[in-house]
Every structure is written in C-alpha cells, then in structure tokens.
Amino acid sequence: MTAEAAGPVEAAGPVEAAGPVEAAGPVEAAGPVEAVDSVLVALADPTRRQLLDVLARHGQATATTLAVRMPVSRQAVVKHLAVLDSAGLVTGNRVGREVRYAVRPAALDATAQWMTALAADWDRRLATIKRIAEAADQEA
Numbered sequence: 001m002t003a004e005a006a007g008p009v010e011a012a013g014p015v016e017a018a019g020p021v022e023a024a025g026p027v028e029a030a031g032p033v034e035a036v037d038s039v040l041v042a043l044a045d046p047t048r049r050q051l052l053d054v055l056a057r058h059g060q061a062t063a064t065t066l067a068v069r070m071p072v073s074r075q076a077v078v079k080h081l082a083v084l085d086s087a088g089l090v091t092g093n094r095v096g097r098e099v100r101y102a103v104r105p106a107a108l109d110a111t112a113q114w115m116t117a118l119a120a121d122w123d124r125r126l127a128t129i130k131r132i133a134e135a136a137d138q139e140a
Contacts, residue, residue, distance in 0.1 A: 032114075035088070039111040042087035047072060048080045052089060052103060060093075060100040 042048055047070065054069055055061060063081060067074035081101055084090040088107035092099040 035107065036111050036114050038087040039089065039107050042083050042089055045080070045083075047076070048084055051077065051080055051084065055090060055101060055103045060102045062098045062100055066101070 043052075050070065051066060054066060063074055063078045066081075067077045070077055072080075081090060081092065085092060085101075088104060090101050091104050092101050094100075
C-alpha cells in the first residue's frame with residue numbers, strides 16, 4: 001500500500017506556522033522568523049551562551065566584570081554582548097560611566113514557544129507516518 005492510498009502526509013509548512021514570536025527590543029522591527037533566527041544565531045556561540053549563564057546567575061554585570069570570568073578579552077565580551085543585545089537576549093543600562101548588562105527573557109521565551117510549536121507539528125506528522133505504516137503492516 002502506498003502513502004497516497006492511505007492518505008496524504010502533510011508537508012512541513014513555513015516557520016511562521018509554528019506561531020507568533022513576540023520579543024521586546026531591537027528584534028521587534030524584525031518579523032517572527034527573523035527574531036527566532038537572531039536568537040538561534042546568537043545562542044550558537046558557546047561564549048555567548050556562557051555569558052548568558054553568568055548573567056542569569058549573577059543578575060547585572062559590566063563587560064569588565066564578565067571578562068574576568070571569560071576566556072576572552074573585554075573587547076571580545078563587548079562584541080558578544082552586542083550580538084546578544086541585537087537578538088534581544090540582554091539589555092545594557094548605563095549607570096554613570098558603566099554599562100550594566102542583564103538578561104532579557106522575552107526573546108528566549110518566544111523562541112522556546114516557537115520550538116514547542118514546531119515540535120508539536122513534527123509529533124503530529126510522525127504520528128501520521130506511524131499510522132500509515134501500521135495500516136500497511138495490517139494489510140500485508
């Protein structure tokens with residue numbers, strides 16, 4: 001028995017079908033797909049993930065304070081923070097001469113929601129394939 005005889009298997013739809021992404025900050029101007037893409041690109045780097053972990057554990061920190069805990073220079077930390085900021089993952093607030101960075105969870109939450117919706121879509125598709133395969137086995 002072919003897949004056509006048992007019914008069509010739905011093809012993967014566009015990323016937007018997984019649900020809207022709402023994030024505060026610079027990624028607001030981007031669409032939902034671009035916002036998720038910028039978060040995933042930012043999180044692809046282990047140094048940036050480590051920066052997020054440190055900020056999540058300690059709250060606010062300056063680039064200088066973060067650089068002490070990192071295997072890279074202060075200048076590299078500042079560049080990584082700029083990528084995280086443009087993805088909406090951190091925010092920098094000027095206090096006197098210092099810029100204190102803190103995690104902004106909205107972009108992470110939105111990306112997690114998108115991933116959950118995408119996983120549900122794939123679970124549904126795989127269940128359809130399983131039903132088709134089991135029906136084929138029973139007919140054989």
